[in-house]
Amino acid sequence: MLQKEEIRRDNINDTFSNFKVELWRYQGERGALIPLLQSAQETYGYIPESAIDHISEIVGIPSAEIYGVITFYSQFRLKPMGKNIIRICDGTACHVNASTAILKTITDELQIDSNETTEDGLFTLQTVACLGCCSLSPVIMINDETYGRLTPKKVQQLLDEYRNADGNGG
Amino acid sequence: MKTIKVGLGTCGVSAGAQKTYEAIKNEIELQNIQAVLKETGCNGMCYREPLVEVTDEQKNSFVYGEVTPEKAKTIMNSHVLADKPVAEWLVQSTRPSEDDTFFKKQNRIVLRNCGIIDPNSITEYVATGGYEAIQKVLNGYTPEQVIDVITRSGLRGRGGGGFLSGVKWKFCRDATGDRKYIICNADEGDPGAFMDRSTLESDPHSVLEGMMICAYAIGAEEGYIYARAEYPKAVARLKHSIREALARGFLGKNIFGSPVNFSVKIKEGAGAFVCGEETALIASIEGKRGMPRFRPPFPANKGLWGKPTNINNVETYANVPWIIMNGPEAFAAFGTDNSKGTKVFALAGKIQRGGLAEVPMGITINEIVFDIGGGIKEGKKFKAVQMGGPSGGCIPASMGDLQIDYQQINQTGAIMGSGGLVVMDESTCMVDMAKFFLRFTQDESCGKCTFCRIGTKRMLEVLERITDGNGKEGDIELLRHLAYEIKNNTICGLGQTAPNPVLTTLKYFPEEYEAHIREKRCPAHSCSALLTYSIKADACKGCMACAKACPAEAITGEKKKAHEINTAVCIKCGKCLETCKFNAVIKN
Ligand SMILES: Cc1cc2nc3c(=O)[nH]c(=O)nc-3n(C[C@H](O)[C@H](O)[C@H](O)COP(=O)(O)O)c2cc1C
Ligand code: SF4
Ligand code: SF4
Ligand code: SF4
Ligand code: FES
Ligand code: FES
Numbered sequence: 202m203l204q205k206e207e208i209r210r211d212n213i214n215d216t217f218s219n220f221k222v223e224l225w226r227y228q229g230e231r232g233a234l235i236p237l238l239q240s241a242q243e244t245y246g247y248i249p250e251s252a253i254d255h256i257s258e259i260v261g262i263p264s265a266e267i268y269g270v271i272t273f274y275s276q277f278r279l280k281p282m283g284k285n286i287i288r289i290c291d292g293t294a295c296h297v298n299a300s301t302a303i304l305k306t307i308t309d310e311l312q313i314d315s316n317e318t319t320e321d322g323l324f325t326l327q328t329v330a331c332l333g334c335c336s337l338s339p340v341i342m343i344n345d346e347t348y349g350r351l352t353p354k355k356v357q358q359l360l361d362e363y364r365n366a367d368g369n370g371g
Numbered sequence: 372m373k374t375i376k377v378g379l380g381t382c383g384v385s386a387g388a389q390k391t392y393e394a395i396k397n398e399i400e401l402q403n404i405q406a407v408l409k410e411t412g413c414n415g416m417c418y419r420e421p422l423v424e425v426t427d428e429q430k431n432s433f434v435y436g437e438v439t440p441e442k443a444k445t446i447m448n449s450h451v452l453a454d455k456p457v458a459e460w461l462v463q464s465t466r467p468s469e470d471d472t473f474f475k476k477q478n479r480i481v482l483r484n485c486g487i488i489d490p491n492s493i494t495e496y497v498a499t500g501g502y503e504a505i506q507k508v509l510n511g512y513t514p515e516q517v518i519d520v521i522t523r524s525g526l527r528g529r530g531g532g533g534f535l536s537g538v539k540w541k542f543c544r545d546a547t548g549d550r551k552y553i554i555c556n557a558d559e560g561d562p563g564a565f566m567d568r569s570t571l572e573s574d575p576h577s578v579l580e581g582m583m584i585c586a587y588a589i590g591a592e593e594g595y596i597y598a599r600a601e602y603p604k605a606v607a608r609l610k611h612s613i614r615e616a617l618a619r620g621f622l623g624k625n626i627f628g629s630p631v632n633f634s635v636k637i638k639e640g641a642g643a644f645v646c647g648e649e650t651a652l653i654a655s656i657e658g659k660r661g662m663p664r665f666r667p668p669f670p671a672n673k674g675l676w677g678k679p680t681n682i683n684n685v686e687t688y689a690n691v692p693w694i695i696m697n698g699p700e701a702f703a704a705f706g707t708d709n710s711k712g713t714k715v716f717a718l719a720g721k722i723q724r725g726g727l728a729e730v731p732m733g734i735t736i737n738e739i740v741f742d743i744g745g746g747i748k749e750g751k752k753f754k755a756v757q758m759g760g761p762s763g764g765c766i767p768a769s770m771g772d773l774q775i776d777y778q779q780i781n782q783t784g785a786i787m788g789s790g791g792l793v794v795m796d797e798s799t800c801m802v803d804m805a806k807f808f809l810r811f812t813q814d815e816s817c818g819k820c821t822f823c824r825i826g827t828k829r830m831l832e833v834l835e836r837i838t839d840g841n842g843k844e845g846d847i848e849l850l851r852h853l854a855y856e857i858k859n860n861t862i863c864g865l866g867q868t869a870p871n872p873v874l875t876t877l878k879y880f881p882e883e884y885e886a887h888i889r890e891k892r893c894p895a896h897s898c899s900a901l902l903t904y905s906i907k908a909d910a911c912k913g914c915m916a917c918a919k920a921c922p923a924e925a926i927t928g929e930k931k932k933a934h935e936i937n938t939a940v941c942i943k944c945g946k947c948l949e950t951c952k953f954n955a956v957i958k959n
Contacts, residue, residue, distance in 0.1 A: 231676065234658035235641055273660040273817075274641035276600050288601075292562030293757060293793045294719035296807050305944075330644070330811055331562035332601055333569075334382050335717060335793075336417035336725030345603050347385035 220244035220252060224259055234262060234270060238277060247278040283318040283325035285363050288342040292331030295338040303339045304328070306353040310360055323367055324360075373406045373451050378422040378486060380413035380572045381604050382565075387439065388421035394440035395423070398447045406451055412573020414486025416473060417726035419462050422486070425450055436462035436470070473724055476742055478705060480713050481566075481689045482729045485573035490608050493615040496576040502621060504692035505583045509629045514544060517588040521691065524699035525711030530556055530647075530684030531762065531789050532864075533710075533777045539681060542671035543589045546679035551591040554656070554675065554682040555582055557598040557605070558640055558647035561760030562811065564791030566715040567685035569727055571598070571605035574689070575612040579635065581688030583626065584695060586633045589681050594635045597652050600642050609637055644761075644815035648863050649682045651817070662817045663863035684789065686715055706732035710776035720757075720793040721748050730775075737771035740794055751796040755879070759788025761808045761815075762868035764875025765801060784875040786868070800897035801880040802887055806834040808872035812865060823866030826857040830873060838898045842888035847877065899943045902958050906947075908933040910955035917947035917956060 223240040227233055234256065241252040248271060257264045271277040289307060291300050304315075307326060311319050315328040334340045337349025341356070348359060377383070377392040395408055416422060419436030423443060426432050433456050435446060442460060449455045462470040479485075488495040496502070508517055522537025543551060555578060559567040571578060582594050598606050613635055616622040624632045638656050645651050646661040653675050655661035674680020690712065694702045703711045710732040716739060719725045723745035730739060736756055740746065747753050755765040764785035766773065773779055780787045795804070813827040830853045833846050854870030861867050877884060886892045893901040906917070906926075913931040918924075925941040928934030934955075936947070948956040 232638075232656050232658040235655065236638070239639060239641065270658070270660055274643050276640075276642035290562075293760065293791065293807070294563045294725075297720045297793060297795060297799055297804075302945075329601060329642075331560075331564070332381075333559065333565040333599075334385055335563050335565055335719035335791075336727075337382055337385055337420070338719060338725075340385065342601075347381055349382070349385040 218244055221255075224255055227259055233260060234267065235274075238267075238271060242277060246282045247280055281318075281322075283322050284367065285324050285343055286327065287324055288327045288329045288332065289315075290330070290332045290334075290338070290340045290342075291328050292335060292338075294335035295331075295340055298338040300339040302353055303341065303351055303356055306356050307341075307360070310357060323364065373428065374409060374424075374426040375406055375451065376409045376411045376424040376426070376489075378413055378420065379410040380569055381602075382413060382417045382569070383420045383422065384604075386417075386420035390440050391421045391423060391438050391443050394443045395447060398444055402447075402452070404447065404451060409489050410491070411488060412485050412490045413569045413727065415477075415482060415569075415727035415729075416462065416470065416724070418724040419470070422462075425456075427454070431465055432463075433461055433465075434463035435460045470724075472742055473726070473728070473745070476734065476738055477729050478713050478731050479729050480693045480702070480705075481570060481577075481686050481715050482727065483574075483693065484577060485570065485727075488574065490573050490575055491611055493576060493612065493619065493621075496574070500696065501576055501692070502580055502627075504695035505580050505587070505621075506627055508584050508587055508695060509627055509631060514588045514590060517584060517695075518544060520699050521588070521694060522699075524694045524702040525706070526687065526690055526694065526702065527710065527777065528684055529686035529690075529714065529789065531561075531759070531786065533787055536683060536687055539671065539683075540585065540588050542669070543679050543681040546672045548679040550593075550678045551589055552675045552678055552680045553582060553586050553589060553591045553594045554649075554652065554680060555594065555596040555685060555688055556647065556649070556652060556682055557596055557602075557685050558644075558652065559599055559602075559685075559789065560644040560647040560815075561762075561789050561791045563717070563719055563757070563760055563793045564789050565717045565719075566727060566790045568599075568602050568605050569717075570685055570689055570715070571602070572608055575605075575608050576616070577689045577692060578685055579609075579612060579616060579622075581691035582635060583621075583633055584691050585681060585683065585688065587631055589679075591681070592632045592634070594633065595638055595656055595675070596635060597638045597640060597646070597656060600640045606637060606639060613637070643817075644811075645817045645863070645865055648865060651863070652682070653680065660817075662819055663865070665862045686790070707774065707776040709778050714775070714787070714790060716790045716792045718744050718792055718794065721751065721796040721799070722746075722794040723748055732776050733774050735772050735774055736766065739775070739792065740771065744794065747794065747796050751798065753794070754797050754799060755795045755801070757785075757793040757795065757804065757872075758791070759786035759868075759871070760791050761812050762786055762864060762871055763788045764871045765795070765804060765879065766875070767879040784871060784878055786871070798895050798897060800838075800893055800895040801876040801883045802834065802838055802893075803895075803897055805873045805876045806831065806838055809834060809869070812869040816865065816869075820861040820863075820866055822857045822860040823869065826853050826860075827866075827869055829853055830857075830870070834873070837884065837887045838893070839900045840887070840891045840898075842884075842891075844888070846888060847881075847884055850877065896958055899945075902943055903938055904936050904941055904943065904945070904947060904956060904958050905938075906934050906936055907955050907957060910953055912953050912955070914952070916952070917950050920946045920950040922946065 220241045318325040340349045423435045423438040526536045527533040646655045651661040651663040670680040715729045753768045809831045816823045818824045911933040918926040923942045
């Protein structure tokens, strides 16, 4: 059984792990499961099995139940994600403004479908319904940046920018 | 000294406002300009983003639209330094502008501070009279009196259902429980709506103040804001605002020096539309799968952790301080008999001026689309508006004179919804629209009720075969039958309203369904399976551009001679149509 003390020790060796700090801070608050999962995902880019084990031990919820929660919410990933997360909007406004053409440009360009990651690990593509920027539709979000009024050409440029940023070690 | 404000809401930033802001900041530092640079939220003119407002020494305001970093430099040099406003880029000022009609029919209660104050500054909120309403309540109203004021104002919940807020508050006040909670629903799941995001980003304190007043009225000491995962900026601003309010003693123990305690926590959603439904939302805050449960018991009696809980939408709360300060009569002076006050609509789709408009209830659809929204893009024809998202429906242009209030909208088969108003033109296929929403609800169904889980899937299959050109006689009846069963055999609003987009398009656009089924034709030229591409021989110059662009090598022809498309090979990607400079490619 994992003890709080061990996590703390672990944490010292870990360069910086928000997730473990959060776990360490846990004081038995109700409803902590989802925020802890969010923190794990933010730290590792996905939810590793070890994180589920840690949460299960500390919070006292069986792993099976945690998996149930993870699979219910579309935000959570059990597999590592690409370096850049592209979220393409297919909400009503974007759909009406030809978001399918944007999606096609991205899938052609990256050779992946929605919910897949490129072989080089640079991009993961997700389709979402509405990024809340409908007046600038069609819209995509790359990591925490939102880009609006897109055309297939602009999307290509954007992808190139992110590729180059990676090439330059950025 | 002049003040310069840049709109840095999510929309603004995605239109490039951050770069504009940096350019102005640079210019100020480089030239050592004596001016104050501030950030603000969204004033609603999203279609003109990035927006920059210059306020001069006489307090005259000049709003510039579509300000790129280069334009910003010019504005700094000409207007800020030399007092010569750049007239051609102005969208709102003392001078008349074509954009003035955008504001003319609006009445701003919820959006009163949006795009005006700096959302990161509690001082600015206070300076506009913020947090006076809560103090007025703490100093002179009993909880019952607060509830009475809200009831008399006629305020209805803005999250979609339209339930009278005062009545709901009373249920929760009267419920017995040692602890009570209030929740602000900021899940904003309707794809095509962004009023709540913009309000939270542009004026977070007004929502917090509304929650405080509600908490006092109900007797709750803890509040939660449940915000969508896709809204990082709104969450960041809220967190900041809560810290500011705590530091001033507006939140926490003994707020404003009164005996009342109130604290607020933020919970971020994890990407599930159904969590906008109140019982699912509560389950999600409790850390569980967000499954709706059968009601009653209602959250007012048995909500978060089994305790009496009041849940309202962002916009509902944002109205509350204004009502307290201006009185219920002032609020009820706007609107119609059964729908009081204003409503914020998010205008999007094929409309010229996409953005946020707050209008009095009772305004007509045409007034919103044409007077405020400036009509349809690219001079096309107005076909329909979609209201209420996946729970709502399409109202045809022929009913444009319909007054927007809860009763009249419900009679069309659509719903008021949370405020998404997506405008469609002649190139939007109504069957495709119905399919779009059904795919959405099918994806988002929590799976608890068989009819919601399987029924929507069957409906989707029927719609898919219709748009693929494989529709059969009897499909329309089958859709109606499934719709009826789903409506009557599901426990939450998601399932109960899921058939609405299909039912309204069937009601107002039956001929489009028939054209797809009988003639294998899509009147809007939108469903790709029913389209064919061809080249008009007399218009084709034989430039070969399309043949090069075609990914399927479906186009043949010699240089300078008319080209042809082999429809058996064509994958209908549309590249040739895009490529041809001579309009020789046609689709039908
Ligand atoms: C499937 C579904 C999704 C909903 N999504 C939202 C939402 O995103 N935001 C919201 O305020 N209300 C939403 N609601 C309505 C809420 O259940 C609830 O009625 C509302 O938050 C009450 O607040 P109000 O009275 O201020 O409108 C949704 C309801 C259903 C059935
Ligand atoms: S109607 Fe649909 S979303 Fe609602 S509880 Fe039933 S299955 Fe779940
Ligand atoms: S629609 Fe696409 S596949 Fe068909 S002819 Fe044109 S370019 Fe080729
Ligand atoms: S691009 Fe247009 S003009 Fe050129 S060959 Fe194709 S159809 Fe003819
Ligand atoms: S529909 Fe795409 S951002 Fe809203
Ligand atoms: S510019 Fe952002 S909501 Fe309008």
